[in-house]
Amino acid sequence: MLTSPWIESRARITPHRIAIECGEETLDYAELERRARNVAAALATRGIQPGDVCAALLPNGLHFAVLLHAADLLGATFLPLNTRLTPRELTYPLGDSAARLLLHGDDELGEKALLTAGSAPGVEAQSIAALVGHPDVELPQRPQDPVSPFAILYTSGTTGRPKGACLSRSNFVASATASALHCGVLPEDRWLACMPLFHVGGLSILVRSVLYGTAAVVHERFDPVAVDAALDRDGITLLSLTATMLARLLEVRGSRSAPGSLRCVLLGGGPCPAPLIADAAKLGFPIMPTYGLTEACSQVATRLVDEAEPTALSPLPGVEIRIVDDAGKSMPSTHPGEIWVRGETVMRSYLTQRGDNPRPDGWLRTGDIGTLDAQGRLYVHDRRSDLIISGGENVYPAEVEAVLAEHPAIAEVAVAGVPDASFGQRPAAWFTTRSGTSDPSTEELTHHCRERLAGFKIPVSFRAVGQLPRTSAGKVLRRELRKIE
Amino acid sequence: MLTSPWIESRARITPHRIAIECGEETLDYAELERRARNVAAALATRGIQPGDVCAALLPNGLHFAVLLHAADLLGATFLPLNTRLTPRELTYPLGDSAARLLLHGDDELGEKALLTAGSAPGVEAQSIAALVGHPDVELPQRPQDPVSPFAILYTSGTTGRPKGACLSRSNFVASATASALHCGVLPEDRWLACMPLFHVGGLSILVRSVLYGTAAVVHERFDPVAVDAALDRDGITLLSLTATMLARLLEVRGSRSAPGSLRCVLLGGGPCPAPLIADAAKLGFPIMPTYGLTEACSQVATRLVDEAEPTALSPLPGVEIRIVDDAGKSMPSTHPGEIWVRGETVMRSYLTQRGDNPRPDGWLRTGDIGTLDAQGRLYVHDRRSDLIISGGENVYPAEVEAVLAEHPAIAEVAVAGVPDASFGQRPAAWFTTRSGTSDPSTEELTHHCRERLAGFKIPVSFRAVGQLPRTSAGKVLRRELRKIE
Numbered sequence: 001m002l003t004s005p006w007i008e009s010r011a012r013i014t015p016h017r018i019a020i021e022c023g024e025e026t027l028d029y030a031e032l033e034r035r036a037r038n039v040a041a042a043l044a045t046r047g048i049q050p051g052d053v054c055a056a057l058l059p060n061g062l063h064f065a066v067l068l069h070a071a072d073l074l075g076a077t078f079l080p081l082n083t084r085l086t087p088r089e090l091t092y093p094l095g096d097s098a099a100r101l102l103l104h105g106d107d108e109l110g111e112k113a114l115l116t117a118g119s120a121p122g123v124e125a126q127s128i129a130a131l132v133g134h135p136d137v138e139l140p141q142r143p144q145d146p147v148s149p150f151a152i153l154y155t156s157g158t159t160g161r162p163k164g165a166c167l168s169r170s171n172f173v174a175s176a177t178a179s180a181l182h183c184g185v186l187p188e189d190r191w192l193a194c195m196p197l198f199h200v201g202g203l204s205i206l207v208r209s210v211l212y213g214t215a216a217v218v219h220e221r222f223d224p225v226a227v228d229a230a231l232d233r234d235g236i237t238l239l240s241l242t243a244t245m246l247a248r249l250l251e252v253r254g255s256r257s258a259p260g261s262l263r264c265v266l267l268g269g270g271p272c273p274a275p276l277i278a279d280a281a282k283l284g285f286p287i288m289p290t291y292g293l294t295e296a297c298s299q300v301a302t303r304l305v306d307e308a309e310p311t312a313l314s315p316l317p318g319v320e321i322r323i324v325d326d327a328g329k330s331m332p333s334t335h336p337g338e339i340w341v342r343g344e345t346v347m348r349s350y351l352t353q354r355g356d357n358p359r360p361d362g363w364l365r366t367g368d369i370g371t372l373d374a375q376g377r378l379y380v381h382d383r384r385s386d387l388i389i390s391g392g393e394n395v396y397p398a399e400v401e402a403v404l405a406e407h408p409a410i411a412e413v414a415v416a417g418v419p420d421a422s423f424g425q426r427p428a429a430w431f432t433t434r435s436g437t438s439d440p441s442t443e444e445l446t447h448h449c450r451e452r453l454a455g456f457k458i459p460v461s462f463r464a465v466g467q468l469p470r471t472s473a474g475k476v477l478r479r480e481l482r483k484i485e
Numbered sequence: 486m487l488t489s490p491w492i493e494s495r496a497r498i499t500p501h502r503i504a505i506e507c508g509e510e511t512l513d514y515a516e517l518e519r520r521a522r523n524v525a526a527a528l529a530t531r532g533i534q535p536g537d538v539c540a541a542l543l544p545n546g547l548h549f550a551v552l553l554h555a556a557d558l559l560g561a562t563f564l565p566l567n568t569r570l571t572p573r574e575l576t577y578p579l580g581d582s583a584a585r586l587l588l589h590g591d592d593e594l595g596e597k598a599l600l601t602a603g604s605a606p607g608v609e610a611q612s613i614a615a616l617v618g619h620p621d622v623e624l625p626q627r628p629q630d631p632v633s634p635f636a637i638l639y640t641s642g643t644t645g646r647p648k649g650a651c652l653s654r655s656n657f658v659a660s661a662t663a664s665a666l667h668c669g670v671l672p673e674d675r676w677l678a679c680m681p682l683f684h685v686g687g688l689s690i691l692v693r694s695v696l697y698g699t700a701a702v703v704h705e706r707f708d709p710v711a712v713d714a715a716l717d718r719d720g721i722t723l724l725s726l727t728a729t730m731l732a733r734l735l736e737v738r739g740s741r742s743a744p745g746s747l748r749c750v751l752l753g754g755g756p757c758p759a760p761l762i763a764d765a766a767k768l769g770f771p772i773m774p775t776y777g778l779t780e781a782c783s784q785v786a787t788r789l790v791d792e793a794e795p796t797a798l799s800p801l802p803g804v805e806i807r808i809v810d811d812a813g814k815s816m817p818s819t820h821p822g823e824i825w826v827r828g829e830t831v832m833r834s835y836l837t838q839r840g841d842n843p844r845p846d847g848w849l850r851t852g853d854i855g856t857l858d859a860q861g862r863l864y865v866h867d868r869r870s871d872l873i874i875s876g877g878e879n880v881y882p883a884e885v886e887a888v889l890a891e892h893p894a895i896a897e898v899a900v901a902g903v904p905d906a907s908f909g910q911r912p913a914a915w916f917t918t919r920s921g922t923s924d925p926s927t928e929e930l931t932h933h934c935r936e937r938l939a940g941f942k943i944p945v946s947f948r949a950v951g952q953l954p955r956t957s958a959g960k961v962l963r964r965e966l967r968k969i970e
Contacts, residue, residue, distance in 0.1 A: 012860060
């Protein structure tokens with residue numbers, strides 16, 4: 001699967017299968033290849049060589065998929081940028097990766113791209129519309145290099161400075177095949193992508209589709225009404241969502257059960273409250289909570305379809321997981337420790353390895369906290385950066401959140417540490433209230449927790465908010481919570 | 486997927502899924518692993534080391550699967566022997582592979598094994614029943630070597646002397662993943678194995694099941710009535726057959742349509758007559774004719790589920806195919822030539838590479854004849870060894886057979902060359918007659934051919950026979966045809 005560009009192999013084997021649907025447009029693999037060759041030829045005349053970095057500031061859509069494959073045809077590296085960043089923020093990944101071109105559309109993002117390129121030395125802004133329709137040019141034939149970077153993805157940066165994860169072609173192939181064996185794959189699969197394609201979860205849908213010969217149904221943005229309609233109308237078999245998206249989808253869906261075609265809902269972007277999974281399961285949604293990492297090409301561990309326990313995640317075939325203490329020693333499996341991950345899906349290194357995430361023996365230190373049971377199933381407790389240490393005791397926000405999520409009046413909840421003179425930190429909670437119910441009182445919530453948690457884990461304050469601050473990937477921005485008065 | 490023995494990884498991830506069903510017995514993966522560890526411990530006490538060859542003369546059944554995984558746990562090489570060979574024939578692969586143990590059951594095959602071991606120097610016969618129930622012993626922990634031989638399979642030997650194809654763990658993993666992407670895989674899959682497990686087609690079902698975490702439903706032998714019943718009763722989703730087996734199954738099935746659970750019928754072991762495929766398709770059987778090779782770990786090219794043309798076979802992902810002339814030059818795709826195959830599924834070499842099948846640049850010269858169309862789809866014409874050269878013209882038996890198979894009175898047909906003073910060779914035909922019809926005359930069949938074939942392709946004789954001579958894999962033994970008077 002690595003000897004020629006993916007779109008070339010795929011268009012040869014199944015030229016007339018649907019590759020991508022977006023809005024009113026549908027491309028089969030032959031047409032997607034034709035457009036990608038077209039753009040690749042235009043990029044080649046602009047001097048793009050194998051190994052050069054082509055950045056893109058593009059919304060979800062056909063241009064994104066065409067450019068992805070054009071870069072692959074040239075042996076170039078694709079750098080999809082987070083469209084929600086400011087021009088000032090965007091200059092960092094462009095400079096760090098020494099990108100040469102910044103491809104953009106002719107919408108307001110195009111203006112942002114022009115502004116960005118103006119302040120990024122050596123980066124030329126290029127409208128992708130001007131590349132389409134380039135006359136056919138013979139592209140140089142060269143075998144693809146399986147270990148050179150296929151894409152660079154900057155991690156979402158909820159903590160510290162973004163880092164460029166270099167993902168190779170073989171990382172993506174390993175991820176696609178492991179996911180297929182874990183979740184199943186059928187030639188008639190149709191995977192709905194309503195998450196940003198610039199994140200690894202969305203990008204993987206495009207790459208898996210071309211490797212599987214299946215269809216990607218791309219929505220420009222997450223709209224729960226549109227997703228709801230697509231489920232019933234478009235024969236969707238696979239769906240990737242965050243917990244927040246799932247909650248909004250269920251609100252729209254009401255009591256209508258999941259369509260029979262839907263085989264798997266991958267739920268990523270952080271822990272999901274168990275009551276939400278239960279609500280979805282009641283409607284027949286095949287929810288598969290997933291622990292994923294940009295650095296491991298998305299899925300690391302995913303609940304199996306026949307797994308009874310909703311939060312028990314099984315490692316994908318070929319992925320190894322260890323739980324390690326601060327001294328780097330493997331923990332007894334029942335004790336929470338740092339999650340380390342190894343396997344063919346894991347990147348070799350960040351673009352500029354800064355020494356803050358060394359990988360002895362190929363192990364990626366994730367910074368996340370979890371346990372493994374005797375059967376090797378992973379339970380994710382929290383992001384290490386979110387760990388609250390209170391009076392010498394560790395408090396894992398996810399545990400407190402799970403308890404509060406059981407309260408009938410609470411829709412969404414996040415817990416973070418706040419400074420405390422006596423204990424160093426104390427947990428505090430921010431929540432949204434279910435529609436049709438009034439805000440519960442602090443007394444009521446404290447009482448609710450007291451029945452279920454040790455004293456040091458009970459939040460010192462509970463604040464009702466309109467919505468929780470989140471990254472574009474759907475992760476709660478805990479440092480932003482503390483700014484809410 | 487290569488870091489530990491397959492059964493160990495699988496039993497850890499999905500211990501309670503069904504691994505294998507055979508007759509009244511059902512084993513889940515935990516129990517299959519327990520039995521395999523048991524036998525592995527017993528083999529270790531008998532001195533079996535990594536790299537040693539463990540031969541097996543076993544019928545389809547649980548013992549076969551247990552021994553396969555026991556060998557893998559020890560890093561030993563598994564040599565499944567064709568149970569239909571005579572003791573005299575069996576001594577060749579045992580000697581050629583330097584096998585140390587010959588495992589057998591306590592049936593009549595056991596007696597054959599004892600006879601065989603008696604005349605094979607250095608080979609000890611061992612009843613597998615005596616190994617079961619061995620006390621648990623800690624097995625040495627060592628990483629599996631992906632390129633060392635996992636199994637040695639002697640090719641069926643329709644021509645010349647059998648050769649031992651050395652198939653590595655990575656060959657099998659590549660084959661399993663490529664097949665999954667080509668044909669689809671679901672966690673609830675149940676693959677019916679009614680072909681001999683000692684051939685690559687049957688063995689692959691066991692290996693794929695453990696890699697996929699799916700169930701193998703094993704029949705001791707092909708019985709069309711039993712297969713027919715299993716299709717309706719046992720939720721079979723995948724089925725591997727030869728053309729002859731399919732014909733017999735359809736005879737039993739009558740007008741009952743295929744069950745909705747059946748997703749894919751892999752049809753291997755040689756070309757299949759188009760009318761048979763059409764008959765099966767009318768009943769809703771999803772027939773996927775397959776070109777496979779022992780040397781390439783089974784499937785090389787398989788019809789896609791959405792392929793309109795019944796004999797157009799698409800290469801599996803990652804498999805490369807070339808058509809080459811006698812001088813080793815790539816042919817224009819419309820001209821028949823030798824099929825060469827390359828990819829991660831292809832063995833590195835035969836056990837004793839005899840120089841009669843060199844593999845420049847990793848290309849396996851198959852000896853088979855085919856063409857590729859512009860889309861890269863393979864059409865298999867014939868086994869090269871069966872090519873009839875008549876008066877300087879090439880006659881491909883499969884082409885003549887396909888024409889004769891269209892005759893309403895003919896059930897099965899085979900064509901081979903017979904010596905001819907004037908032309909060197911001339912084609913001749915042997916056939917079986919459909920039940921309820923009388924043998925067609927030579928005049929009638931000659932007339933039938935004359936309307937459809939050039940003169941030099943028309944058989945000089947047509948003989949009605951009770952059945953066609955076949956190998957245990959279902960291939961017609963053409964050299965035996967010529968002995969039929």
